Amino acid sequence: MHVVVTGASAGIGEAVVRAYAKRGADVTLVTGPAALEVPHVREVVKVRSAAEMHEAVISRAADMHVVVMAAAVADYTPADRAAQKVAKEGDTLTLVLKRTPDILADLGQQRRASGAGPVLVGFAAETEQVIARATAKREKKHVDLIVANDVSRPDAGFDVGTNAVTFVGPDGVEELPLQPKSRVAAEILNRIEKLLAARPVKSL
Numbered sequence: 001m002h003v004v005v006t007g008a009s010a011g012i013g014e015a016v017v018r019a020y021a022k023r024g025a026d027v028t029l030v031t032g033p034a035a036l037e038v039p040h041v042r043e044v045v046k047v048r049s050a051a052e053m054h055e056a057v058i059s060r061a062a063d064m065h066v067v068v069m070a071a072a073v074a075d076y077t078p079a080d081r082a083a084q085k086v087a088k089e090g091d092t093l094t095l096v097l098k099r100t101p102d103i104l105a106d107l108g109q110q111r112r113a114s115g116a117g118p119v120l121v122g123f124a125a126e127t128e129q130v131i132a133r134a135t136a137k138r139e140k141k142h143v144d145l146i147v148a149n150d151v152s153r154p155d156a157g158f159d160v161g162t163n164a165v166t167f168v169g170p171d172g173v174e175e176l177p178l179q180p181k182s183r184v185a186a187e188i189l190n191r192i193e194k195l196l197a198a199r200p201v202k203s204l
């Protein structure tokens with residue numbers, strides 16, 4: 001089985017990579033330059049921008065069974081890159097930012113247009129209206145499963161080993177108890193397996 005996972009800096013993305021490696025999947029990890037070294041990965045693609053991640057993921061998607069978008073992709077990026085050091089002038093500085101491409105939404109759109117493609121999993125880190133926002137995200141981006149979590153909880157945020165997530169999938173909403181990220185990752189893989197089993201057979 002071929003899987004793309006994005007983002008793996010000590011979070012749930014890394015736990016997903018480890019869980020897939022343990023199950024013998026061929027994992028391509030697309031990640032930023034500061035990522036940890038994760039063993040048992042077939043390919044590591046290091047990217048430096050949302051645009052590079054977009055290209056790396058989209059160009060591989062057709063050959064993949066699953067894409068797990070665990071990266072916290074920046075929503076905006078500077079519109080221009082200064083060729084030289086910017087000299088200071090005045091007391092304030094205004095930067096113009098432009099929207100980055102939404103990788104997950106583009107994957108969802110492509111799959112809708114072609115009628116085939118990988119199982120798509122996205123994440124929704126929220127501080128309020130967690131379920132409503134995750135549900136809206138799932139519909140808007142046309143993905144199979146959204147893993148939502150309330151990052152305002154002290155025991156379920158970015159810097160801890162545990163997480164309490166809620167799955168929003170085709171069968172509705174399922175709340176999981178607080179548990180180690182490795183367990184959360186195993187649960188995500190189990191849901192993906194169900195999603196794969198429910199779709200027409202595709203041999204790669």
Ligand code: C5P
Pocket residue numbers: 050069070071072073074075100101102103104105121122123124125137
């Ligand atoms: O809309 P929001 O950024 O909250 O959605 C989060 C999900 O969308 C995550 O799975 C993230 O990896 C993905 N995403 C993306 N491209 C972006 C922004 C977010 O694929 N430019």
